[in-house]
Amino acid sequence: MTKEQIKDTLLEIIAQIIPDEDLGNLKGDIPIREQVELDSMDFLDIIMELRKRYGIEVPEDDYMQLATLDGSVAYLAPRMREH
Amino acid sequence: MVSEKPEERRIVISGVGLAAPNGNNLPEFRSSLLAGRSGIQKLNVRYMGEVLAGICHFDPLKYQRKKELRRGTRAGSIAIYCAQEAIADAKLDLAGLDRSRIGVYLGITEHGTVETESEIYQIKQFDYDVKYWSHHHNPRVVANNPAGEVTLNLGITGPHYTIGAACAGGNIGLIHSLQMLLLSEVDLALGGGISESTGSFGIFAGFKSEGALASHPDPEKACRPFDKDRNGVVVAEGGCIFVLERLSDALKRGANIYGEVVGYAINSDATDFIFPSAERQVECMKLALSKASISPEDIDIINTHGTGTIEGDVAECRAIREVFGEYPNAYMNNTKSLIGHAMGAAGALELAGNLPSFEDHLVHPTINLDHLDPECSLNNLVINEPIRIDKVDYIFNNSFGMLGINSVVILKRFEE
Numbered sequence: 001m002t003k004e005q006i007k008d009t010l011l012e013i014i015a016q017i018i019p020d021e022d023l024g025n026l027k028g029d030i031p032i033r034e035q036v037e038l039d040s041m042d043f044l045d046i047i048m049e050l051r052k053r054y055g056i057e058v059p060e061d062d063y064m065q066l067a068t069l070d071g072s073v074a075y076l077a078p079r080m081r082e083h
Numbered sequence: 084m085v086s087e088k089p090e091e092r093r094i095v096i097s098g099v100g101l102a103a104p105n106g107n108n109l110p111e112f113r114s115s116l117l118a119g120r121s122g123i124q125k126l127n128v129r130y131m132g133e134v135l136a137g138i139c140h141f142d143p144l145k146y147q148r149k150k151e152l153r154r155g156t157r158a159g160s161i162a163i164y165c166a167q168e169a170i171a172d173a174k175l176d177l178a179g180l181d182r183s184r185i186g187v188y189l190g191i192t193e194h195g196t197v198e199t200e201s202e203i204y205q206i207k208q209f210d211y212d213v214k215y216w217s218h219h220h221n222p223r224v225v226a227n228n229p230a231g232e233v234t235l236n237l238g239i240t241g242p243h244y245t246i247g248a249a250c251a252g253g254n255i256g257l258i259h260s261l262q263m264l265l266l267s268e269v270d271l272a273l274g275g276g277i278s279e280s281t282g283s284f285g286i287f288a289g290f291k292s293e294g295a296l297a298s299h300p301d302p303e304k305a306c307r308p309f310d311k312d313r314n315g316v317v318v319a320e321g322g323c324i325f326v327l328e329r330l331s332d333a334l335k336r337g338a339n340i341y342g343e344v345v346g347y348a349i350n351s352d353a354t355d356f357i358f359p360s361a362e363r364q365v366e367c368m369k370l371a372l373s374k375a376s377i378s379p380e381d382i383d384i385i386n387t388h389g390t391g392t393i394e395g396d397v398a399e400c401r402a403i404r405e406v407f408g409e410y411p412n413a414y415m416n417n418t419k420s421l422i423g424h425a426m427g428a429a430g431a432l433e434l435a436g437n438l439p440s441f442e443d444h445l446v447h448p449t450i451n452l453d454h455l456d457p458e459c460s461l462n463n464l465v466i467n468e469p470i471r472i473d474k475v476d477y478i479f480n481n482s483f484g485m486l487g488i489n490s491v492v493i494l495k496r497f498e499e
Contacts, residue, residue: 017150017153018150019149019150019153020148020149020150037150041154041218041219042150044218045218048215048217048218051214051215052209052215
């Protein structure tokens with residue numbers, strides 16, 4: 001997957017998890033949770049979806065790296081290259 | 084007879100919110116019951132294939148955001164819908180109330196099976212690796228979930244819990260509400276029953292294994308209490324929540340009063356896991372009459388519990404004949420014939436469906452009663468068409484459940 005495809009995939013997953021939120025103006029460099037209502041259980045939904053869809057394991061110590069959209073793409077890019 | 088009890092010791096129903104397979108509020112539900120309109124349809128259930136079921140068609144997004152709906156359970160969603168509708172019906176402004184003095188008490192037959200079955204189905208795709216088990220599992224399956232979701236949605240900070248009482252749950256949610264009001268634990272109670280049973284293959288499969296799951300080429304004819312051709316239970320989902328308050332409070336705010344809860348009883352068979360005891364049912368009915376300080380001849384409408392199983396129908400009819408046989412005043416009906424068995428919601432829904440009789444004097448019919456089982460012969464069984472009667476002062480509601488739990492609620496037409 002390209003970085004652009006990873007970003008689109010992430011946005012699609014997040015849209016499913018918080019369907020009431022408008023993600024159109026989500027800024028890549030600001031923590032997602034500062035821009036939309038996304039709590040810790042929602043965040044775990046993202047982790048679970050990555051696991052189910054792509055077999056990706058995100059260790060708890062790495063959760064902070066997924067705080068922003070840009071950070072998530074950078075973290076996932078090497079792990080999703082083959083997908 | 085005018086009550087001698089002080090207004091603070093009299094508990095009334097001042098709001099009704101419900102979700103039934105044939106109506107999304109009391110006027111719709113009542114209209115369907117009077118018209119003999121069934122809410123039973125075909126449903127595809129995991130592992131079972133096509134079964135017959137009562138499915139509700141309310142709009143859950145009326146009171147929930149999409150995220151709340153995704154996060155919660157079907158039982159929670161039904162409960163929120165019913166609670167919100169009940170509060171609106173009671174014309175209560177929650178913003179002006181002390182929400183720490185509101186209690187939410189909901190009867191359930193079961194809870195958690197729907198989520199557990201779904202999760203096992205999900206992890207089966209991953210060779211049962213439990214790292215794919217949902218982090219939402221525990222908050223969804225805790226037994227207080229439906230009542231807890233109501234408090235989250237409405238910002239109620241008083242007590243909330245569910246009461247596991249099998250298919251007597253709906254009556255017992257109401258009875259418990261009354262008790263908490265009389266104890267002054269709360270000033271307002273949201274009490275009734277909820278069921279998400281149609282989401283669980285296990286409930287259908289369980290009844291089938293017992294030889295007690297109804298089938299019929301025409302879904303609307305499948306639920307046939309008291310009929311010789313009955314062949315079991317039609318599982319339904321649904322909910323009904325009443326607003327209950329002390330009469331003194333209801334009068335103070337000029338509430339519309341549907342009826343007064345004047346009698347109730349709960350007892351146990353202590354005989355069998357599934358088969359009922361007519362003797363204990365008789366005791367329960369007599370206890371409720373005694374608590375209401377009335378006699379059998381005072382009752383105008385008896386809503387039967389009859390589910391469409393031979394053992395259950397026959398035992399209840401025997402019990403009713405023993406208590407009411409010499410007093411041919413009461414008219415009898417059955418609501419499950421129209422909506423199926425809404426499990427924990429059944430008692431509350433069935434009571435609600437009869438409430439308008441205090442005003443319109445109509446008794447809704449029992450449908451699908453083409454060949455009466457002689458063992459289920461009752462006085463004034465209202466069959467297939469509604470009838471109008473001269474007076475409705477007292478409504479008597481039976482609700483029984485597995486493990487031998489019996490309940491009766493008696494409502495009185497309100498008069499000051």
